Amino acid sequence: MQSFLDSLIAQGYFAGVPTEVVYAGGMVVFGLIVVLGFILNVAGVTTFVERRVWARIHSRVGPNRVGPQGILQWLVDGIKLLMKEDIVPAEADPRLFRLAPYVVVMGFVTTFVVIPFSSALVIADMNVGVLYLTAVTALVVVGILMAGWASNNKWSLIGGIRSAAQIVSYEIPAGLSIFPIVLITGTLSFQSIIQQQGWAPHTWFVFHSPFTFVAFFILFTSALAEGNRTPFDLPEAESELVAGFVTEYSGARYLFFFLVEWGNLYVIGALVSALFLGGWQVPPVTDNLVVLNVLQFVTFFVKSYFWVLVSMWIRATLPRVRVDQLMTTCWKYLVPISFINLIGQAALMVALPHGSRLLQAAMTLLGAAILAYFFYRVVFHLRRARPELTFSPLS
Amino acid sequence: MRKRTYVGNIVSTAATIFDGLAVTFSHFVRKPFTVQYPDRTEVRVQDTLPFRYRGILEVDLEICTGCLACERACPIDCIVIDSKKDPQTKAMVLTRFDIDLAKCMYCGLCSEPCPTGSIHHTPEFEGADYSLESLVRRFVKEPVIAYKPKKGPEDDPQIKPLLDRGLRYVEEFAQPEGATPAAADESA
Numbered sequence: 001m002q003s004f005l006d007s008l009i010a011q012g013y014f015a016g017v018p019t020e021v022v023y024a025g026g027m028v029v030f031g032l033i034v035v036l037g038f039i040l041n042v043a044g045v046t047t048f049v050e051r052r053v054w055a056r057i058h059s060r061v062g063p064n065r066v067g068p069q070g071i072l073q074w075l076v077d078g079i080k081l082l083m084k085e086d087i088v089p090a091e092a093d094p095r096l097f098r099l100a101p102y103v104v105v106m107g108f109v110t111t112f113v114v115i116p117f118s119s120a121l122v123i124a125d126m127n128v129g130v131l132y133l134t135a136v137t138a139l140v141v142v143g144i145l146m147a148g149w150a151s152n153n154k155w156s157l158i159g160g161i162r163s164a165a166q167i168v169s170y171e172i173p174a175g176l177s178i179f180p181i182v183l184i185t186g187t188l189s190f191q192s193i194i195q196q197q198g199w200a201p202h203t204w205f206v207f208h209s210p211f212t213f214v215a216f217f218i219l220f221t222s223a224l225a226e227g228n229r230t231p232f233d234l235p236e237a238e239s240e241l242v243a244g245f246v247t248e249y250s251g252a253r254y255l256f257f258f259l260v261e262w263g264n265l266y267v268i269g270a271l272v273s274a275l276f277l278g279g280w281q282v283p284p285v286t287d288n289l290v291v292l293n294v295l296q297f298v299t300f301f302v303k304s305y306f307w308v309l310v311s312m313w314i315r316a317t318l319p320r321v322r323v324d325q326l327m328t329t330c331w332k333y334l335v336p337i338s339f340i341n342l343i344g345q346a347a348l349m350v351a352l353p354h355g356s357r358l359l360q361a362a363m364t365l366l367g368a369a370i371l372a373y374f375f376y377r378v379v380f381h382l383r384r385a386r387p388e389l390t391f392s393p394l395s
Numbered sequence: 396m397r398k399r400t401y402v403g404n405i406v407s408t409a410a411t412i413f414d415g416l417a418v419t420f421s422h423f424v425r426k427p428f429t430v431q432y433p434d435r436t437e438v439r440v441q442d443t444l445p446f447r448y449r450g451i452l453e454v455d456l457e458i459c460t461g462c463l464a465c466e467r468a469c470p471i472d473c474i475v476i477d478s479k480k481d482p483q484t485k486a487m488v489l490t491r492f493d494i495d496l497a498k499c500m501y502c503g504l505c506s507e508p509c510p511t512g513s514i515h516h517t518p519e520f521e522g523a524d525y526s527l528e529s530l531v532r533r534f535v536k537e538p539v540i541a542y543k544p545k546k547g548p549e550d551d552p553q554i555k556p557l558l559d560r561g562l563r564y565v566e567e568f569a570q571p572e573g574a575t576p577a578a579a580d581e582s583a
Contacts, residue, residue, distance in 0.1 A: 058422070318415065387425040
């Protein structure tokens with residue numbers, strides 16, 4: 001982005017304007033483009049897709065009346081929420097109460113600064129990109145705690161405290177399972193991490209060694225927990241806490257919390273696909289830079305959105321865990337395993353400084369075998385029930 | 396049951412989540428069971444209901460004899476019938492036949508004693524409306540002459556199908572479709 005602005009300045013478009021002002025204006029414009037053109041739409045469409053996917057897993061149809069196949073449902077829901085009255089409870093702390101959603105949205109939107117959509121399409125390729133992403137997502141905790149505290153409501157407070165405990169705990173396995181990748185690549189920049197992978201699955205870091213393979217699943221699990229996503233959605237457990245920290249919110253502020261919840265799914269997908277699944281790498285099919293970047297963007301989007309779909313699928317499968325189970329999973333299982341992982345990967349790199357083709361091939365075959373066994377099990381369940389099948393996503 | 400060891404817990408977690416995901420994925424490709432009432436059903440739901448389904452009441456005034464049997468049978472008096480004798484022709488004339496559907500409890504007691512099956516339930520069940528007044532069905536728009544049963548078989552081509560349908564409706568009360576005579580006796 002900076003190079004683009006530099007080239008515009010060099011061509012004399014902003015004669016007489018200080019460079020800093022041009023940069024600031026550029027940031028605002030790019031921010032608006034990304035937020036309005038991408039984040040809002042992705043998060044909104046995800047709510048609709050989630051309802052449809054979830055419904056199909058329940059043998060239902062889901063929303064299909066607003067627009068063709070219900071595709072405009074998310075717009076209608078959003079407009080309805082925007083129209084509603086914005087209530088601040090009388091006993092609440094009004095300033096913190098009003099501020100909290102913006103802090104949460106800030107922690108979420110700023111992650112898009114480092115998300116590498118393609119080799120050229122990235123707002124800022126920071127040399128500490130991975131660290132930056134884990135750091136700004138922690139800002140969400142502050143907002144959630146603010147919301148829980150300022151609502152002056154016991155449900156909200158318990159929801160906020162639970163969320164803080166959960167996110168702080170799961171930051172550790174998430175961070176520790178990113179480290180093996182950092183060890184391999186020697187960099188924290190998303191673009192260089194992706195450049196060291198290839199387009200073919202066996203060159204992805206998830207199949208690099210057994211340790212990265214485990215780290216991938218730990219990272220995905222912890223990312224789900226950090227995004228307050230089922231099966232770790234304790235902060236907003238409906239059966240116990242009404243809606244957790246969003247209990248007292250209504251209208252647009254409520255919308256912000258849910259924008260973050262669904263938008264975060266995409267960030268989770270983008271994170272795991274950039275670190276472990278080759279990011280935007282495409283086969284070298286064309287020399288045209290624009291076409292190549294479009295292909296890369298599509299590849300990255302499909303990879304990221306696949307994990308959004310997986311998290312919907314997990315939501316439809318697993319029940320919510322208890323608080324003690326949540327903490328047991330993190331501190332007794334994920335943290336020790338990710339430490340062992342990190343040490344194992346370091347030891348492996350001492351033994352094989354340049355990686356091993358054999359190990360990569362073996363891990364790729366293992367992944368393929370797991371996938372094949374998975375589909376064998378799916379067919380097994382289908383054979384047993386003999387249901388009427390349909391593969392059309394339409395209704 | 397597997398012994399609850401550290402590694403055993405990890406293995407059972409992974410295995411159960413794996414198979415759980417396989418089960419839900421197998422549901423993902425199944426056909427939804429949803430019936431998209433009211434506008435996206437293959438046939439109208441009303442057409443799939445049995446002949447004697449107790450929906451909204453209807454009166455075929457062409458074959459109504461004006462005997463008031465239904466009015467007397469109604470346990471909540473939601474049927475009101477007014478009739479008078481035409482001074483010239485000495486024929487019975489119906490001047491009012493109102494059914495208050497807001498009161499009707501769909502018991503079917505009115506259609507049982509009807510000699511011609513004129514008052515009967517229809518399979519129509521969508522009766523929602525904006526006011527109670529509009530739920531009162533006024534069947535007599537202008538006074539009509541009551542039907543007089545003929546000695547022989549009915550020959551008017553306009554009335555014959557109505558009467559056939561009505562008599563079948565009444566008969567099926569005594570002998571429900573699919574029920575054996577013995578079973579009918581037992582229940583009586």
